[in-house]
Amino acid sequence: MPSAQLQTELDERAAQGLLRQRRTLETPQTPHIIVDGKPYLAFSSNDYLGLANHPQLIAALQQGAQQWGVGAGAAHLVNGHFTPHHQLEQRLAAFVGKPAALLFSTGYMANLGVVQALAGKGDTVYADKLNHASLNDAMLLSRATVQRYRHGDLAQLDALLAKQQSGSKLVITDAVFSMDGDLAPLPGLLALCERHDAWLLVDDAHGFGVLGQYGRGTLSHFGLGSPRLILMGTLGKAAGVSGAFVAAEQVVIDSLVNHAHSYVYTTASPPALAVALLESMTLIEQGDALRAHLQRLIVKLRTGLNDLPWQLMPSDTAIQPLLVGDNKQALTLSAGLRERGIWVAAIRPPTVPQGTARLRITLSAAHTEGDVQRLIEALHALAGKSEIRAATDRTPRPAGEGERG
Template identity: 70%
Template sequence: MPYAELHRDLGERSARGLRRQRRVQDSPSGTHVSIDGRHFLSFCSNDYLGLANDRRLTASLQQGVAQWGAGAGASHMVSGHLLPHHQLEAALAEFVGKPEALLFSTGYLANLGAVQALVGRNDEVFADKLNHASLNDAMLLSRAKVRRYRHNDIAQLASLLEHSVSKRKLVITDAVFSMDGDLAPLAELLALCERHDAWLLVDDAHGFGVLGDEGRGALSHFGLASPRLIYMATLGKAAGVSGAFVAAEAVVIDTLVNQARSYIYTTASPPALAVTVLEGLGILRSEHWRREQLHRLIAQLREGLADLRWSLLPSSTPIQPLLVGDNQSAVELSERLRARGILVPAIRPPTVPQGTARLRISLSAAHTGADVNQLIEALHELAH
């Protein structure tokens, strides 16, 4: 039976400290959660602005369901493109400074659809080696020739572009790298794309809402604008709800509508979610204190852990990775924090390179200084 092989593979993963298991949380998303009836202080969530359980958003979702129903009923291309979807796309395009935007059900589907629609067999994709798995899968499914460059290595990418003879070239990169928390050098990447007649697709899943003026994202943070930029961001992290969007020139969005398989052949997300994201977008833009609180907490954490025997990777974002190295050691440190009522996930290969297992500390504007101090004190005690 093939099941014997599956059991063996899972056993090997367990032996290497790579077995993943789910835990059931029996409370809403937040910085203080309940799992199996036990209270925990959580540093696991990507809810960077603390909006996922905001009462204004839950009220907006209830209103949206009452008016628009529980589901869209069909794909966008059949009869599932409802007025809230259309209004949200216009609002998102304006917010990030692009001509048009297109909603997707998830960021994974957005990346799959965009890359697959824009490049094919005779084209070339250039990708940072630490890109998110969705970008990696997207470039493979596109059937384009793939060139991967060392993390944020502008010189190597320049050489690869210099030697490319492909007519259509696409550079893809995370804006904020999800496991390291550092930023891509977007200005330098865009300059290379301008020089070599390439597109630049930016996955800003972890920057949207956090970076830039009013949380407009990484392009605003770096002051970038160009028709070559194709911008993707998710709506289930800092925006607090669900979904994703791609914003770009009108001809790019029209191409995605016609050729992005993960858009064409997927039932549209519930219109009530679009209503809720519109409400959250207004909060995200206006409540600057949320981003200011994040910056204070980031500085507090980095100062408090500066002399720890495990080092924080360089990051100015809410993603603060504590490098442990060994897989089993990272898992054990995570479990020892859990025993103290603190949740911080251990991240291991293949999500991160071999030998760089870490704790991924995620901060939220909903955390307090006391929450961060509790984590700092626990890590110092465990280090000794």
């Protein structure tokens, strides 16, 4: 029976400490959650500004549903494109400093749509080896030639770009790498794209709302602007709601409207979400105090964990990965935190390279300094347990080694 083979594969994953399972939250997304009837202090969400349960967004969503209903009912190109969608696209484009923007239902769909629309047979896509799975899937579906360069290695990318003699060139990269928390060398990447006549698609899922002036994102953080830049930002992380957008030159957006399958052939997101996101944009733009508090928490965490037997990976962002190494050891450490009422997810291959299992600690402006101190104390307590300490491997992963699934 085919199901027997499936079960065998699942059993093998379980034996390797790789089996994924879901847990159900019984509360809104906040630092303090209830899972399976038990309360936890959570450090695993991407709600970086603490907006997912913000009363102003809840009120805006209620008002939006009252005025516009609960479903779009059609694709954007049929009759599912509502006034709030249009207003949000204009607001997003102006906010990130681009001529135009286009809404997508998810960041995954946005990446699929852009790469598939701008690259095909005869073209070449160049990708950082630690890019998000959505970018990896997008480049494979595009049917373009794929060239992957070592993580952040500008010299290797330069050499690869120089070899291409025909077809268009598209460089794709995360801005903030979601499992490592480090920043892509965007100024260098843009310089290469200018030199080699290439597009640069930047997935700013984890920078939008957090980095840059007024939370405009990683391009603002680096002070970058160019017609070659295509920005993808998600709206379910720092923005606290759902969806994604692509901002670029008008000709790029017009091309996506006509050729991006994940935009053309799907029902539009509910217009009420766009109403909530318009309110979220105001909170992001006025959120300097939230971002400053988040930065203080990052410094506190890194200072408090600098003498653990596990190594924090280099990151100045809200994503603070604690490198453990062994899959089962990472699970044991995560379970030890749960026993102390703290929720931190263990991340294992294929999401991260073999031998680099980790705890992915994510901070939110909704956390307090007391919350962070509690996590610091719990990890120090677990570091003293012999069964955990004995399996610890402090060898750091060389930059660019391995690939992300």
